[in-house]
Amino acid sequence: MxxxxxxxxxxxxxxxxxxxxxxxxxxxxxxxxxxxxxxxxxxxxxxxxxxxxxxxxxxxxxxxxxxxxxxxxxxxxxxxxxxxxxxxxxxxxxxxxxxAARRKRIAVFVSKEDHCLLELLWQWQSGDLDAEISMVISNHEDMQGIVESFGIPYHYVPVTADTKAEAERKQRELIAGKVDLIVLARYMQIVSPKFIEQFHNRIINIHHSFLPAFVGGKPYQQAYNRGVKLIGATAHYVTEELDGGPIIEQDIQRVSHRDNVAELKRIGRHIERIVLARAVKWHVEDRLLVYENKTVAFV
Amino acid sequence: MxxxxxxxxxxxxxxxxxxxxxxxxxxxxxxxxxxxxxxxxxxxxxxxxxxxxxxxxxxxxxxxxxxxxxxxxxxxxxxxxxxxxxxxxxxxxxxxxxxAARRKRIAVFVSKEDHCLLELLWQWQSGDLDAEISMVISNHEDMQGIVESFGIPYHYVPVTADTKAEAERKQRELIAGKVDLIVLARYMQIVSPKFIEQFHNRIINIHHSFLPAFVGGKPYQQAYNRGVKLIGATAHYVTEELDGGPIIEQDIQRVSHRDNVAELKRIGRHIERIVLARAVKWHVEDRLLVYENKTVAFV
Amino acid sequence: MxxxxxxxxxxxxxxxxxxxxxxxxxxxxxxxxxxxxxxxxxxxxxxxxxxxxxxxxxxxxxxxxxxxxxxxxxxxxxxxxxxxxxxxxxxxxxxxxxxAARRKRIAVFVSKEDHCLLELLWQWQSGDLDAEISMVISNHEDMQGIVESFGIPYHYVPVTADTKAEAERKQRELIAGKVDLIVLARYMQIVSPKFIEQFHNRIINIHHSFLPAFVGGKPYQQAYNRGVKLIGATAHYVTEELDGGPIIEQDIQRVSHRDNVAELKRIGRHIERIVLARAVKWHVEDRLLVYENKTVAFV
Amino acid sequence: MxxxxxxxxxxxxxxxxxxxxxxxxxxxxxxxxxxxxxxxxxxxxxxxxxxxxxxxxxxxxxxxxxxxxxxxxxxxxxxxxxxxxxxxxxxxxxxxxxxAARRKRIAVFVSKEDHCLLELLWQWQSGDLDAEISMVISNHEDMQGIVESFGIPYHYVPVTADTKAEAERKQRELIAGKVDLIVLARYMQIVSPKFIEQFHNRIINIHHSFLPAFVGGKPYQQAYNRGVKLIGATAHYVTEELDGGPIIEQDIQRVSHRDNVAELKRIGRHIERIVLARAVKWHVEDRLLVYENKTVAFV
Structure with missing residues (x-):
C-alpha cells in the first residue's frame, strides 16, 4: 500500500x-x-x-x-x-x-452564437475539460451539424413566447436523470425559477460584461455608450435575480475609442469563451463552494 | 534646415x-x-x-x-x-x-491617502511626468512634510460642512492663474459645479472601482459584497454627474474570496496610482480629446 | 462621390x-x-x-x-x-x-497537435480571420476528418529522414501558385533554406516559448528546469536561423511551482493559439513590415 | 482560550x-x-x-x-x-x-537608479511591507537625502576596481548581526562568492529582463536588438552563477517597435519595482522555500 x-x-x-x-x-x-x-x-x-x-x-x-x-x-x-x-x-x-473517475455530465444550452460552445467542445475533445458533454440543447437548428460531428446528441427545442412553458417541459424531460450541470453558453432565453431551483448552483451562465456593470440586455452597447476602456465577461451561477448570482470567474480585455459595438462584440467573444471554460472546468473538478451569494474558488 | x-x-x-x-x-x-x-x-x-x-x-x-x-x-x-x-x-x-516646452501646471488635491500623490511626485521627480506640480492642496495636514521635501508648496485648507463654500473660495484663490490641470488624487470632498465648469475637462479624478460598477461611496465594500473576482480603478474627467464623467483610463487586478475589504483596499491602491498616473501623463502630453461623454485617447 | x-x-x-x-x-x-x-x-x-x-x-x-x-x-x-x-x-x-477584397490564401502546415490549427479554423469560420485557408498539409493523417469537415483540402505528406527532400518537393507542388502565406501551426519539421527563401517573410511559425529564452527543442522542459514563473509563446517569420526570425507577437501566462511539464504544455497551448492567430491576422491585414530582423506592427 | x-x-x-x-x-x-x-x-x-x-x-x-x-x-x-x-x-x-512579530531586517544595496529603492521605502512606510529597513548601502551619494528623510541610516561605500575587497569588508561590517535579508535594488556591483555563501538564499536581486533571456549586461539593449514585443523583470536569489539563481517572481509589460532603448528602460522601471517589491514581501512573510535551483512560492 x-x-x-x-x-x-x-x-x-x-x-x-x-x-x-x-x-x-x-x-x-x-x-x-x-x-x-x-x-x-x-x-x-x-x-x-x-x-x-x-x-x-x-x-x-x-x-x-x-x-x-x-x-x-x-x-x-x-x-x-x-x-x-x-x-x-x-x-x-x-x-x-x-x-474523480465519475465525470460530471453536462448539458450545454446554446442559441445562435457558437464560440462558447465550440470552446467547450474543443477543451472536452482535447481532454482539458474532464467531463462528459451529454447533450446540446438549442432553440435554433444552426449548430446541429458541428455538434453531431463530435458524436454528441443535439436537441432542437424551439422557444417562442407562446411555447415557453412547453419548451422548458421538453428540456427537463431531455435532461432528467442524465445531467449534473447545465451550462448556458450564450443561451438567450430566460430560465424559469422552478428550473433554477431544481438545479440550484448547478447552472452556469456567461454574461458578456464585467458584472455588476451592464446588467441586462445589450451589454456591449451599454459599454460603448459609457466609453469604457476595458470590456469583460462574467461566469456565474444562475439565481432568480437576473445576472445577480454568485460570480465564479471574470476577465477583461483592453479596448479603445476606436472599437465600435461590432468590434467590442468580436473582442468580447474571446473573453467570454475563456471565462466560461474556466468556470466549467472548476465546477467539474469540484473546486467551487457557494456561500450566501459568493463563491469560494479553490483554484 | x-x-x-x-x-x-x-x-x-x-x-x-x-x-x-x-x-x-x-x-x-x-x-x-x-x-x-x-x-x-x-x-x-x-x-x-x-x-x-x-x-x-x-x-x-x-x-x-x-x-x-x-x-x-x-x-x-x-x-x-x-x-x-x-x-x-x-x-x-x-x-x-x-x-511641448510649456509644461502644464498641476494642482494636486489630496485628503488622507497618500499613494496616488506619491506616485505623481515620484514620476514627476524621475522625469516620467513631464509637467510642473505647482502646489498640493489638502484638507488635512498629514502630508505637508513629504510634499515640502520635494520643494512643492503645500496648502492646508480644512473643509467642514459649514466652511465648504469658504474653503472652495480659498482653493480658487490659490490656483487662480497658476494652474492648468487639477488632479483629485483621492480627494474625498465634492467639488462644486461652478468649480467644475471653470475647469471644464481639466479636473481628473481617480475612482476606486471599475466604473460604472460601484458608483459612489465605499466601492471596495460594494465589490466585496458582490463577490467580484477583479477589482479596478477608473480615472475620469470630473463632471457634475458623480463618477459619470468621460473615462480616461481603467485597469484591474485579480482578487479572490480570500481578500477582505482591507485587502481589496491594499491591492486597489496599486491600481489606483498606476491608472491615475497614466491619465495625468496623457493629459499633460495633449493626448486626450473629449467628445460628448467619451475620451479619444491617442496613446 | x-x-x-x-x-x-x-x-x-x-x-x-x-x-x-x-x-x-x-x-x-x-x-x-x-x-x-x-x-x-x-x-x-x-x-x-x-x-x-x-x-x-x-x-x-x-x-x-x-x-x-x-x-x-x-x-x-x-x-x-x-x-x-x-x-x-x-x-x-x-x-x-x-x-482588401483579395483575401490572402493560406496553407497551414501541422503535425500532431491540433490546437493552433483549430483556432485558425474557428477564427476563419467566424469571419474574424479575413483570409482563405486554401489547404492543410500534414505529416500525419490525424486531422484529416476535422479539416475536411470545414470543406478544406487536407494533404497528407509523410516525412522521414530519407524522404525529406521528396516530401518538400511534393509540398511545393501542392502550394505552387495557390498560396500567399504559409503558417507553421506546430509543424515539427525543419523547412529547407530554399523553401524559406521562396517564401521570404511569408512563413509564420509559432514557437512555444518566450523567445529568445528557450530556443530549440522541448522549450517547456527547459522552462520547467529553469523554474520560470511565466511561460510564453512567440510568433515569428521563419528565417534560416532556428527560432531567430523577426518576432511578430508574443504573450505569456503565469505558472507556478505546482505546474509540471505536462501542465506547462496544457497552459501553453492556450497562449500558442492566441499568439499565432494574432500574428496571422495582422499579416493578412497587411499590418506588418519587416526591416532587418524586426517587425514594424501597425496594430 | x-x-x-x-x-x-x-x-x-x-x-x-x-x-x-x-x-x-x-x-x-x-x-x-x-x-x-x-x-x-x-x-x-x-x-x-x-x-x-x-x-x-x-x-x-x-x-x-x-x-x-x-x-x-x-x-x-x-x-x-x-x-x-x-x-x-x-x-x-x-x-x-x-x-510574525519579529520583523525581518533588510539592508538595501543600491547604485544610482532610485525607483526600486523608493518603491520599497514607500511600501515599508505604508505598512504593506512588513519588515524593518535597517540601512541603505550605496556606492554613490545621490540618495542620501531621500533615504535619511525616511529616518533610515545611509552608508556611502564607494567601490572601485582597486577598493573592491576593502569595500565589501566595510559592507560586511555594517551589516554584521543587524540584517536578515539583503536586497540588491539595482545595485550594479558584483557580490563576492564569500558574501553570497554567508547570505545563502538571503540576497534578492532584480534583473531587468525576463530571465533566462538576456542574461548579463545591458538587457534592454539586448531586448531592443532582438525586437521582442514584451519586456520583463526577474527577482531571484543570488547565487554564484550570474543571473542564474532561483527565480522568485517575474512579470512583463507590452512594448512595440516604437520603443527605443530609452523608452524600454522607462517602461521597465515600472516592472522592476513591482516585481522586486513582491519578491521581498514574500520573503519577509516566509512564503518562499528553495529546493535545488527553484523556489516554491506559497503566495
Missing part, C-alpha cells in the same frame, strides 16, 4: 480510479484540519491536495477542499462516508465526496 | 523647444489629412507623429493629433496659428496647438 | 470592394506624409486609417501604412499604381498596395 | 504577537499533514493558513507552510520547537518557525 502524496500538477502519474475530492463547509472551530487529516490517514487515504479558507475568525464559516487517493475507492467509499459522519457531526459540517 | 521625422520613441534626440502638438476635431470630410500635412510642410514643420480617428463614416466626427517640430517655434507659432485659421475654417475645426 | 474617412473600428459600414492598403518603407525625409496624402486626395481616395513610424530621426527609415477607399478600385488600381511611381521615386520608397 | 481559524485575508483582526509561520521540507510520505496538524492542535495552536506541495509522488519532496496562532507565543515557542523535534525526526524534516 502506497501512502504517497501527489501534487496537483503531477498529472501524468495520477490514477483517477483511486482519487476522491471532499468539500466541507462548517462554522469555524479549532481542530478541524487535524480531525479531517487524522481521519483520512486512519482510513489509509493519501492527501494529495488541501485548501482551506475562513471567512471570519470570530464565528465565521470555514471551507475546505481535500483531494485524496484511496485504494479500492469505489468499494470503500460508502463505509468511509458513513464513518466520516462522526467527524462531520462534531463540527456541524455540510460536506460531499466526489469520485 | 532639417526636415526629418522623429518617432515617438526616440526621446533621446528630441529638442523640446521646437516641438508642438496640434489637436483637431471637426466633422469628417475628405482631404483633411492632406490639407493639414501640406500646411505643415509649407511652414517648414516636420511631422513627428500623427494619429487620427473617425467616429462614424457618414457625417461623424474626425479627430486628429499631430506632433511636429518647427525651427524657432516660440517666435513663429503666432503666425502659424494665424495662417492655420484658413485651413481650420475650411473644415470647421476646433483646434489647439501646444508647445 | 463621398470622401468620408472611416475609422478602423467602424466595420459595419465598410465596403471591402473599395478598400486598399498601402505599405511604404523609405529613408526618412521631410514631406512624405504630405506627398502621399495629397496624392491620394487627388486620386479621389479617402484615407481611412494612417499609421507611421520613424526608426531614427537622423538618416533612419520611415514606415507607413495607409488604408484608403477608392471608388471602382479594381479598375483604377493599375493607373493609381503607375501614377504613384513618381511619388515613390522622389522618396526612394519600397511600397505595395493590396486590395 | 479561542481556537478559531483565521483566513489569510482577515488582516484586521490579526494579533501579530501570537502569530507564527512554520516552513517544512521533507521527503514525501503518508501522514505528514495529520501529524503536523495534530501536533499543533495538541499544543493549543490554531492553524490560520496551510499550504502544501509535492514535487513528485514517487520519492519526491514535500513542502509545507503553516501559519498558526498560539497564546503566549514568545514564551512557549522554545518548548514547542523542542517538542516538534519528534515529529520532525519521524519524517526527516528540515524546518523552521518564525514569529
Amino acid at each position: 502506497s501512502h504517497n502524496y501527489q501534487s496537483q500538477g503531477n498529472k501524468r502519474l495520477e490514477d483517477k480510479s483511486v482519487r476522491a475530492r471532499m468539500l466541507i463547509s462548517c462554522p469555524d472551530k479549532a481542530g478541524i484540519v487535524a480531525a479531517v487529516s487524522q481521519f483520512l490517514y486512519e482510513q489509509g487515504a493519501n492527501i494529495v491536495q488541501s485548501d482551506q479558507y475562513t471567512m471570519d475568525p470570530e464565528g465565521g464559516m470555514f471551507f475546505m477542499r481535500i483531494e485524496f487517493d484511496l485504494h479500492e475507492l469505489e468499494q470503500r467509499l460508502p463505509s468511509l462516508q458513513e464513518d466520516f459522519g462522526r467527524v462531520a457531526d462534531r463540527f456541524s459540517m455540510r460536506w460531499s465526496v466526489f469520485r | 532639417s526636415h526629418n521625422y522623429q518617432s515617438q520613441g526616440n526621446k533621446r534626440l528630441e529638442d523640446k523647444s521646437v516641438r508642438a502638438r496640434m489637436l483637431i476635431s471637426c466633422p469628417d470630410k475628405a482631404g483633411i489629412v492632406a490639407a493639414v500635412s501640406q500646411f505643415l510642410y509649407e511652414q517648414g514643420a516636420n511631422i513627428v507623429q500623427s494619429d487620427q480617428y473617425t467616429m462614424d463614416p457618414e457625417g461623424g466626427m474626425f479627430f486628429m493629433r499631430i506632433e511636429f517640430d518647427l525651427h524657432e517655434l516660440e517666435q513663429r507659432l503666432p503666425s502659424l496659428q494665424e495662417d492655420f485659421g484658413r485651413v481650420a475654417d475650411r473644415f470647421s475645426m476646433r483646434w489647439s496647438v501646444f508647445r | 463621398s470622401h468620408n474617412y472611416q475609422s478602423q473600428g467602424n466595420k459595419r459600414l465598410e465596403d471591402k470592394s473599395v478598400r486598399a492598403r498601402m505599405l511604404i518603407s523609405c529613408p526618412d525625409k521631410a514631406g512624405i506624409v504630405a506627398a502621399v496624402s495629397q496624392f491620394l486626395y487627388e486620386q479621389g481616395a479617402n484615407i481611412v486609417q494612417s499609421d507611421q513610424y520613424t526608426m531614427d530621426p537622423e538618416g533612419g527609415m520611415f514606415f507607413m501604412r495607409i488604408e484608403f477607399d477608392l471608388h471602382e478600385l479594381e479598375q483604377r488600381l493599375p493607373s493609381l499604381q503607375e501614377d504613384f511611381g513618381r511619388v515613390a521615386d522622389r522618396f526612394s520608397m519600397r511600397w505595395s498596395v493590396f486590395r | 479561542s481556537h478559531n481559524y483565521q483566513s489569510q485575508g482577515n488582516k484586521r483582526l490579526e494579533d501579530k504577537s501570537v502569530r507564527a509561520r512554520m516552513l517544512i521540507s521533507c521527503p514525501d510520505k503518508a501522514g505528514i499533514v495529520a501529524a503536523v496538524s495534530q501536533f499543533l492542535y495538541e499544543q493549543g495552536a490554531n492553524i490560520v493558513q496551510s499550504d502544501q506541495y509535492t514535487m513528485d509522488p514517487e520519492g519526491g519532496m514535500f513542502f509545507m507552510r503553516i501559519e498558526f496562532d498560539l497564546h503566549e507565543l514568545e514564551q512557549r515557542l522554545p518548548s514547542l520547537q523542542e517538542d516538534f523535534g519528534r515529529v520532525a525526526d519521524r519524517f526527516s524534516m528540515r524546518w523552521s518557525v518564525f514569529r
Whole structure:
C-alpha cells in the first residue's frame, strides 16, 4: 500500500480510479484540519491536495477542499462516508465526496452564437475539460451539424413566447436523470425559477460584461455608450435575480475609442469563451463552494 | 534646415523647444489629412507623429493629433496659428496647438491617502511626468512634510460642512492663474459645479472601482459584497454627474474570496496610482480629446 | 462621390470592394506624409486609417501604412499604381498596395497537435480571420476528418529522414501558385533554406516559448528546469536561423511551482493559439513590415 | 482560550504577537499533514493558513507552510520547537518557525537608479511591507537625502576596481548581526562568492529582463536588438552563477517597435519595482522555500 502524496500538477502519474475530492463547509472551530487529516490517514487515504479558507475568525464559516487517493475507492467509499459522519457531526459540517473517475455530465444550452460552445467542445475533445458533454440543447437548428460531428446528441427545442412553458417541459424531460450541470453558453432565453431551483448552483451562465456593470440586455452597447476602456465577461451561477448570482470567474480585455459595438462584440467573444471554460472546468473538478451569494474558488 | 521625422520613441534626440502638438476635431470630410500635412510642410514643420480617428463614416466626427517640430517655434507659432485659421475654417475645426516646452501646471488635491500623490511626485521627480506640480492642496495636514521635501508648496485648507463654500473660495484663490490641470488624487470632498465648469475637462479624478460598477461611496465594500473576482480603478474627467464623467483610463487586478475589504483596499491602491498616473501623463502630453461623454485617447 | 474617412473600428459600414492598403518603407525625409496624402486626395481616395513610424530621426527609415477607399478600385488600381511611381521615386520608397477584397490564401502546415490549427479554423469560420485557408498539409493523417469537415483540402505528406527532400518537393507542388502565406501551426519539421527563401517573410511559425529564452527543442522542459514563473509563446517569420526570425507577437501566462511539464504544455497551448492567430491576422491585414530582423506592427 | 481559524485575508483582526509561520521540507510520505496538524492542535495552536506541495509522488519532496496562532507565543515557542523535534525526526524534516512579530531586517544595496529603492521605502512606510529597513548601502551619494528623510541610516561605500575587497569588508561590517535579508535594488556591483555563501538564499536581486533571456549586461539593449514585443523583470536569489539563481517572481509589460532603448528602460522601471517589491514581501512573510535551483512560492 502506497501512502504517497501527489501534487496537483503531477498529472501524468495520477490514477483517477483511486482519487476522491471532499468539500466541507462548517462554522469555524479549532481542530478541524487535524480531525479531517487524522481521519483520512486512519482510513489509509493519501492527501494529495488541501485548501482551506475562513471567512471570519470570530464565528465565521470555514471551507475546505481535500483531494485524496484511496485504494479500492469505489468499494470503500460508502463505509468511509458513513464513518466520516462522526467527524462531520462534531463540527456541524455540510460536506460531499466526489469520485474523480465519475465525470460530471453536462448539458450545454446554446442559441445562435457558437464560440462558447465550440470552446467547450474543443477543451472536452482535447481532454482539458474532464467531463462528459451529454447533450446540446438549442432553440435554433444552426449548430446541429458541428455538434453531431463530435458524436454528441443535439436537441432542437424551439422557444417562442407562446411555447415557453412547453419548451422548458421538453428540456427537463431531455435532461432528467442524465445531467449534473447545465451550462448556458450564450443561451438567450430566460430560465424559469422552478428550473433554477431544481438545479440550484448547478447552472452556469456567461454574461458578456464585467458584472455588476451592464446588467441586462445589450451589454456591449451599454459599454460603448459609457466609453469604457476595458470590456469583460462574467461566469456565474444562475439565481432568480437576473445576472445577480454568485460570480465564479471574470476577465477583461483592453479596448479603445476606436472599437465600435461590432468590434467590442468580436473582442468580447474571446473573453467570454475563456471565462466560461474556466468556470466549467472548476465546477467539474469540484473546486467551487457557494456561500450566501459568493463563491469560494479553490483554484 | 532639417526636415526629418522623429518617432515617438526616440526621446533621446528630441529638442523640446521646437516641438508642438496640434489637436483637431471637426466633422469628417475628405482631404483633411492632406490639407493639414501640406500646411505643415509649407511652414517648414516636420511631422513627428500623427494619429487620427473617425467616429462614424457618414457625417461623424474626425479627430486628429499631430506632433511636429518647427525651427524657432516660440517666435513663429503666432503666425502659424494665424495662417492655420484658413485651413481650420475650411473644415470647421476646433483646434489647439501646444508647445511641448510649456509644461502644464498641476494642482494636486489630496485628503488622507497618500499613494496616488506619491506616485505623481515620484514620476514627476524621475522625469516620467513631464509637467510642473505647482502646489498640493489638502484638507488635512498629514502630508505637508513629504510634499515640502520635494520643494512643492503645500496648502492646508480644512473643509467642514459649514466652511465648504469658504474653503472652495480659498482653493480658487490659490490656483487662480497658476494652474492648468487639477488632479483629485483621492480627494474625498465634492467639488462644486461652478468649480467644475471653470475647469471644464481639466479636473481628473481617480475612482476606486471599475466604473460604472460601484458608483459612489465605499466601492471596495460594494465589490466585496458582490463577490467580484477583479477589482479596478477608473480615472475620469470630473463632471457634475458623480463618477459619470468621460473615462480616461481603467485597469484591474485579480482578487479572490480570500481578500477582505482591507485587502481589496491594499491591492486597489496599486491600481489606483498606476491608472491615475497614466491619465495625468496623457493629459499633460495633449493626448486626450473629449467628445460628448467619451475620451479619444491617442496613446 | 463621398470622401468620408472611416475609422478602423467602424466595420459595419465598410465596403471591402473599395478598400486598399498601402505599405511604404523609405529613408526618412521631410514631406512624405504630405506627398502621399495629397496624392491620394487627388486620386479621389479617402484615407481611412494612417499609421507611421520613424526608426531614427537622423538618416533612419520611415514606415507607413495607409488604408484608403477608392471608388471602382479594381479598375483604377493599375493607373493609381503607375501614377504613384513618381511619388515613390522622389522618396526612394519600397511600397505595395493590396486590395482588401483579395483575401490572402493560406496553407497551414501541422503535425500532431491540433490546437493552433483549430483556432485558425474557428477564427476563419467566424469571419474574424479575413483570409482563405486554401489547404492543410500534414505529416500525419490525424486531422484529416476535422479539416475536411470545414470543406478544406487536407494533404497528407509523410516525412522521414530519407524522404525529406521528396516530401518538400511534393509540398511545393501542392502550394505552387495557390498560396500567399504559409503558417507553421506546430509543424515539427525543419523547412529547407530554399523553401524559406521562396517564401521570404511569408512563413509564420509559432514557437512555444518566450523567445529568445528557450530556443530549440522541448522549450517547456527547459522552462520547467529553469523554474520560470511565466511561460510564453512567440510568433515569428521563419528565417534560416532556428527560432531567430523577426518576432511578430508574443504573450505569456503565469505558472507556478505546482505546474509540471505536462501542465506547462496544457497552459501553453492556450497562449500558442492566441499568439499565432494574432500574428496571422495582422499579416493578412497587411499590418506588418519587416526591416532587418524586426517587425514594424501597425496594430 | 479561542481556537478559531483565521483566513489569510482577515488582516484586521490579526494579533501579530501570537502569530507564527512554520516552513517544512521533507521527503514525501503518508501522514505528514495529520501529524503536523495534530501536533499543533495538541499544543493549543490554531492553524490560520496551510499550504502544501509535492514535487513528485514517487520519492519526491514535500513542502509545507503553516501559519498558526498560539497564546503566549514568545514564551512557549522554545518548548514547542523542542517538542516538534519528534515529529520532525519521524519524517526527516528540515524546518523552521518564525514569529510574525519579529520583523525581518533588510539592508538595501543600491547604485544610482532610485525607483526600486523608493518603491520599497514607500511600501515599508505604508505598512504593506512588513519588515524593518535597517540601512541603505550605496556606492554613490545621490540618495542620501531621500533615504535619511525616511529616518533610515545611509552608508556611502564607494567601490572601485582597486577598493573592491576593502569595500565589501566595510559592507560586511555594517551589516554584521543587524540584517536578515539583503536586497540588491539595482545595485550594479558584483557580490563576492564569500558574501553570497554567508547570505545563502538571503540576497534578492532584480534583473531587468525576463530571465533566462538576456542574461548579463545591458538587457534592454539586448531586448531592443532582438525586437521582442514584451519586456520583463526577474527577482531571484543570488547565487554564484550570474543571473542564474532561483527565480522568485517575474512579470512583463507590452512594448512595440516604437520603443527605443530609452523608452524600454522607462517602461521597465515600472516592472522592476513591482516585481522586486513582491519578491521581498514574500520573503519577509516566509512564503518562499528553495529546493535545488527553484523556489516554491506559497503566495
